[in-house]
Amino acid sequence: DGGITQSPKYLFRKEGQNVTLSCEQNLNHDAMYWYRQDPGQGLRLIYYSQIVNDFQKGDIAEGYSVSREKKESFPLTVTSAQKNPTAFYLCASTTLASQYNEQFFGPGTRLTVL
Amino acid sequence: AQSVTQLDSQVPVFEEAPVELRCNYSSSVSVYLFWYVQYPNQGLQLLLKYLSGSTLVKGINGFEAEFNKSQTSFHLRKPSVHISDTAEYFCAAINTGGFKTIFGAGTRLFVKA
Numbered sequence: 216d217g218g219i220t221q222s223p224k225y226l227f228r229k230e231g232q233n234v235t236l237s238c239e240q241n242l243n244h245d246a247m248y249w250y251r252q253d254p255g256q257g258l259r260l261i262y263y264s265q266i267v268n269d270f271q272k273g274d275i276a277e278g279y280s281v282s283r284e285k286k287e288s289f290p291l292t293v294t295s296a297q298k299n300p301t302a303f304y305l306c307a308s309t310t311l312a313s314q315y316n317e318q319f320f321g322p323g324t325r326l327t328v329l
Numbered sequence: 330a331q332s333v334t335q336l337d338s339q340v341p342v343f344e345e346a347p348v349e350l351r352c353n354y355s356s357s358v359s360v361y362l363f364w365y366v367q368y369p370n371q372g373l374q375l376l377l378k379y380l381s382g383s384t385l386v387k388g389i390n391g392f393e394a395e396f397n398k399s400q401t402s403f404h405l406r407k408p409s410v411h412i413s414d415t416a417e418y419f420c421a422a423i424n425t426g427g428f429k430t431i432f433g434a435g436t437r438l439f440v441k442a
Contacts, residue, residue, distance in 0.1 A: 257432045258373075263428075263429070318373075320372035320373040
């Protein structure tokens with residue numbers, strides 16, 4: 216079955232550590248996105264990528280970094296510069312061949328800073 | 330789309346009652362509109378979408394939504410809810426030809442027995 220996988224489901228980080236969240240899709244989608252979700256704030260865009268080896272900052276990119284070395288993979292690193300990283304992180308993808316760019320979401324990773 | 334506003338943060342309703350979740354958007358260009366559902370600790374699933382044509386769109390699980398261009402609204406309705414509909418619902422919009430989807434803050438639907 217095609218879909219998006221995110222790992223791990225739960226992640227605990229000590230202050231000052233960098234951690235990397237995995238996102239893989241086998242939908243052959245061109246574009247991939249990372250969102251952060253906090254209670255009552257909806258989804259906020261961190262980074263997105265339309266093609267391999269290219270990505271753009273979203274609305275809240277500070278303290279985060281990404282790479283897009285393969286079409287299927289779009290890992291997100293939460294660096295120690297991110298002041299309040301505890302949140303639910305969602306990865307999504309879409310095909311640019313679609314006129315309306317409906318997004319498909321992974322199951323999410325819950326990150327907690329200890 | 331410049332913004333998406335979901336007018337209710339929480340909606341409690343009894344089982345088998347009808348429900349409406351309200352969504353307004355602002356945009357200077359044409360938009361595509363979506364409703365997504367999120368169950369606890371899961372990702373978002375698409376309920377329905379409006380692209381063009383008929384203003385009443387039907388989705389999964391008995392939900393439907395009506396696009397009203399003059400009122401810039403896209404309210405979600407279900408005539409009879411079930412306990413299993415308890416979840417968070419997100420309205421979203423993207424400009425036609427655009428790339429970034431704008432999400433509302435979400436409405437938490439709580440169905441009581």
